[in-house]
Amino acid sequence: MSxxxxxxxxxKTSGKKLFSAFVTAGFPDLKATPELVWTLESAGAxxxxxxxxxxxxxxxxxxxxxxxxxxLQNGVSLNTVLDQVHKVRQRSEVPIVLMGYLxxxxxxxxxxxxxxARSAGADGLIIPDLIPEEWLRLGPSVENTLGINFLIxxxxxxxxxxxxxxxxxxxxxxxxxxxxxxxxxxxxxGLRSFLDSVNGHLNHPYLVGFGISTPEQAKQxxxxxxxxxxxxAIIKLIEKHQQKDEMLDAVRKLVCELKTALEGV
Numbered sequence: 001m002s003x004x005x006x007x008x009x010x011x012k013t014s015g016k017k018l019f020s021a022f023v024t025a026g027f028p029d030l031k032a033t034p035e036l037v038w039t040l041e042s043a044g045a046x047x048x049x050x051x052x053x054x055x056x057x058x059x060x061x062x063x064x065x066x067x068x069x070x071x072l073q074n075g076v077s078l079n080t081v082l083d084q085v086h087k088v089r090q091r092s093e094v095p096i097v098l099m100g101y102l103x104x105x106x107x108x109x110x111x112x113x114x115x116x117a118r119s120a121g122a123d124g125l126i127i128p129d130l131i132p133e134e135w136l137r138l139g140p141s142v143e144n145t146l147g148i149n150f151l152i153x154x155x156x157x158x159x160x161x162x163x164x165x166x167x168x169x170x171x172x173x174x175x176x177x178x179x180x181x182x183x184x185x186x187x188x189x190g191l192r193s194f195l196d197s198v199n200g201h202l203n204h205p206y207l208v209g210f211g212i213s214t215p216e217q218a219k220q221x222x223x224x225x226x227x228x229x230x231x232x233a234i235i236k237l238i239e240k241h242q243q244k245d246e247m248l249d250a251v252r253k254l255v256c257e258l259k260t261a262l263e264g265v
Contacts, residue, residue: 003095004123004147004170007046008205011226017262018227019218020207021045021234021255022099024053024067025084026076028238028247034087036238036251041094043252044259049126049229052081052100058129063232067239078108082120089121097124097149102134111142118145124170125149132160132167144169151175154194158201165202172206174198174225195224215261222265230258 001009011018021040025033037048051064053071060068078100085096098117105113105127117125124147135148147169152161154175165172176191195208208221209229218228234251241247 002123002147002170003093004047004097007095008170008226011046011205017222017225017265018046018205018207019044019255019259019262020047020049020097020209020227020229022049022051022064022209022229022231023234023238024051024064024071025081026053026071026074027067027235028070030074030076030080032238032244033084034091035244035248037088037094037096038092039248039252040234040255041092043255045094045255046227047095047097047123049097049099049231050081050085051231052078052098052104054101054104056103057101061232063235063239067235078104078113082116082122085117085120085122095123096121097126098122099126099128102127102130110138114142114144114146122146126151126173132164135167149173152198152206154190158198161198162201165204168204170204171226172202172204173229174206174208176208176210176212176221191221192224195221199224215257218258219261219265222262227262228258 007018023033023036033050040048051068053068053076055072057065057068088096126149128151132150149171150164150168151173152164152175174195205226207227207229208225209231212218212221212228212230213233221228233254237250237254238247241250
């Protein structure tokens with residue numbers, strides 16, 4: 001049983017809401033990612049998503065796109081990301097989900113990437129631009145050493161949601177909006193009804209991301225899901241603070257606030 005599977009098994013037993021934090025590999029600099037992950041874990045993150053920088057990140061809003069661009073300018077490659085995961089594993093057993101786009105992974109070699117990512121210590125993979133039909137074509141030729149986890153959105157038809165649920169490995173990434181990532185001042189109207197409507201049609205747990213930035217929003221969403229994912233709000237804090245200690249303290253404070261908001265939901 002992988003670290004990721006253990007977390008979701010424990011969630012099912014305890015009923016506690018999960019918090020997933022997102023950071024971009026190699027941002028703000030090449031050496032930052034492992035220490036950021038250790039900080040996220042110590043602040044209470046149940047799992048961490050590490051974004052693989054890509055120049056054409058269509059699902060990402062301006063905040064994460066900018067972070068990806070800076071990471072690429074810093075020289076981040078897929079090999080760099082895997083080295084960082086390996087370094088994280090020297091001090092941490094937090095579940096790690098890699099989030100990246102299909103083109104660089106195919107260029108690296110899908111089978112090789114799955115094996116190398118698992119060997120480095122990753123527990124799961126999210127590929128935003130990989131549709132289930134494409135995975136049906138690619139999957140049979142791949143040794144599934146790393147589970148693929150799919151996304152659904154408010155405009156995903158129910159029949160397709162059920163198909164995605166059957167194909168996903170560990171959890172569903174539930175996109176809160178039909179748009180790109182980014183911190184928002186208000187939650188989308190109709191989100192709660194959407195989450196409640198899919199609840200009875202999913203066998204896998206589902207975490208909600210895109211636009212969650214405050215403890216109040218996290219608490220509201222957690223009442224209708226198994227947990228939340230926060231990315232852009234964390235990236236903004238990283239960008240804001242130039243001094244490493246200040247940056248880590250700010251990130252730790254936000255994560256603690258978000259995690260506290262989920263308690264007792």
